Amino acid sequence: MFLAKIFIRLKPTVNDPQGLTIQGGLTQLGFDSVMSVRTGKYMEILLDESTDADASEKIRSMCKELLANPVIEDYRFELQLVDKT
Numbered sequence: 001m002f003l004a005k006i007f008i009r010l011k012p013t014v015n016d017p018q019g020l021t022i023q024g025g026l027t028q029l030g031f032d033s034v035m036s037v038r039t040g041k042y043m044e045i046l047l048d049e050s051t052d053a054d055a056s057e058k059i060r061s062m063c064k065e066l067l068a069n070p071v072i073e074d075y076r077f078e079l080q081l082v083d084k085t
Contacts, residue, residue, distance in 0.1 A: 001084050002047045002055040006067065006077045009040030014072045043067070046082070055079050 010016050019037040026034045045062070049055040059077050068075040 001082050002049055002052070003080045003082050004045045004047060004055065004059045004077050005080070006043045006045065006059065006063065006075060007040060008042075008063070008068045008073050008075045009038060011072055011074055041067075048084075052079060052081075 010019075016038050018039045022039065023034055023037040026037070045059065047055050047058060049058060056077075056079060059079070063075045063077070064070065
């Protein structure tokens, strides 16, 4: 069994209005050293697959087909082997 930790973020060329809003809020709170904020998504998916290769293939398919928008987002993931207990 594998735990996939998936990180999805906007491509660098895509505007991030939510990030700009957060940056503005941080600046108003006195965090003047914040130069930029980019937002993204994080999710964990537990997979019952027998090999690292099978788990990686499934996660790539999930990201391409549903979890990430390939036009505006990049993704990466980490796999961690976990016990079935």
